[in-house]
Amino acid sequence: MPVFLLSNPLKHYEWGSPYYIPQLLKMEPYPDNPVAEMWIGAHPADSSILSEVEGQPSLREYILNHPVEALGKAKNLYNGELPFLLKVLAAEKALSIQVHPSAEKAKEGFLQENKRGIPLDSPTRNYSDPHPKPELLCALTEFKVLCGFRNPEQIVANFRAVNLDKLFPSLSTLAQKQDEATLKNFTQEVLSVSGEKLNQTLRILEHSLNLNRNLPEDVVSAFNLIRKHFNEDAGLLAPLYLNTYTLNPGEALFLEPGVMHSYLGGAGIEIMANSDNVLRAGLTPKYKDIPEVLNTLVYKPYVQKVILPKNIDDIYFVYSVPVNEFELQSLHIIPGLNLKLQLHNMPVIMLCYQGEVTILEHQKILSPGKATFITADIPELSLKGQGILWLATVPT
16 A cells, blocks of 8 residues: 655646746756646656656556556546546746547547557657547646637627738628537638738738727737747637636636637646647647647537635635546645545545645655655545645546
8 A cells, every 4th residue: 555756757848937847846947948847647658757666667557567556446447547647837838729639539530540550659640549638727826828719709809800800701601600610610711821811810910909909908918928939820810719718826727628728828737637639720830730620629619617626624625527537636734733634545646736744654755846646545644744735536
C-alpha cells in the first residue's frame, strides 16, 4: 500500500512562461525555453517517474504491472490504465484554436490513421490514442479563454460591426437561418480563409478596431491579446465568433469534446481524460487539419457557466463535472488540524501548491510542486501541516 513521490515531466512550448512553473518548483527561470506544462500522470507519451523506487520506473509501468492495487475500482474504466492526467499549465501567449474528439470520433480517427500508416509521433497525426479528451481548467491566476460558439445573432453583429459581413457570404444566411448546417458553413468559411482574402480581412478588422467600432469590450480585449503574437492568422477572427471567459483564481471551466477553444493567457490546473488527441484550427505553426476539425465540432451555441467548487466543510472543495474519468478536488489544510482523508478505493494524485503538508502514515512531506501517487488500496490518509493541495481522482 505505497504512496509514491513523483518526478514529473516538464513541457517546453513557445507559448509557455519562463517563470511560473519554475517558481512553483523552486527552480531557476527558463528565459529562453519557456515551461508551458508539467504533466502529472501516466500518459503513454510521457509518464511521471517513481523517484524513490529503485530503478526509477515510470508510473505508467507500475500501473500496468499492478492494476488492481493501483487502480482499485477504476481498473476497468480505462482498459487498465490511469483514467486521468493532471497538468499545471502556464501560458504567456495564446494556445492554438483547437477541439477534442468525442469517444466515437477518437476511436474511428485512431483506427483510420493506423490503417493509413501514419506514425504515432508524426507531426501530421491527429489521433495519438483512441480516447476522448474532456477537460476541466481551474484558474490559479486570472485566466482568459475563448470557448464555444457565440449565439448566431451576436456573431453576425460582431462581423457587421467591423465591416466584415460582405467578405463572408455565409453570414447573410446565418442571420436568417440559425441551424447546424448554416453554422458549419460559416465556420468552414472563417477557418479556411487564406491568401489575399485573409490579408484584406485583417486589414479591415485592424482599421475598424482603430476607429473604435461598436464592439463588446471582451472581443476587443481578446483580439488585442492575440495580435501581440500573431499577425497573419485566420485565428485572429476567433473572438468575433467564440465566447470569451475571464476566470478568477479558483474558478473553472469545463471543456466538452467537440467544443472549439483557445487559452489566451494565465496559469491553471488542468485535469482531463488520459488522452492527447488535439485537432488544431489556428494560432499555431503546428499541423492544422481544417476538414477534420469541421467534422469534429458540435455546431450549436455554447452556454457554459463558470464552475465554482462545492464547499464540503471549508477545507475540502470538489469540482463536479459530468464525466467518469476524473474529478478535481482541493484541500486547504490549516495548522493544528490532523485531517483524515477518505480515498474510496480510487487512485489519487496529490499535488502541493502552497505551504507544507505531511502524510503522517508514510512520512512523506509535500512542499510546493511536489506530487504523489496514492494507490487505490489505501483507504485513508492522515494529513498535517498548512497548505493547499490539489487532488486528481475518479468520482465515486
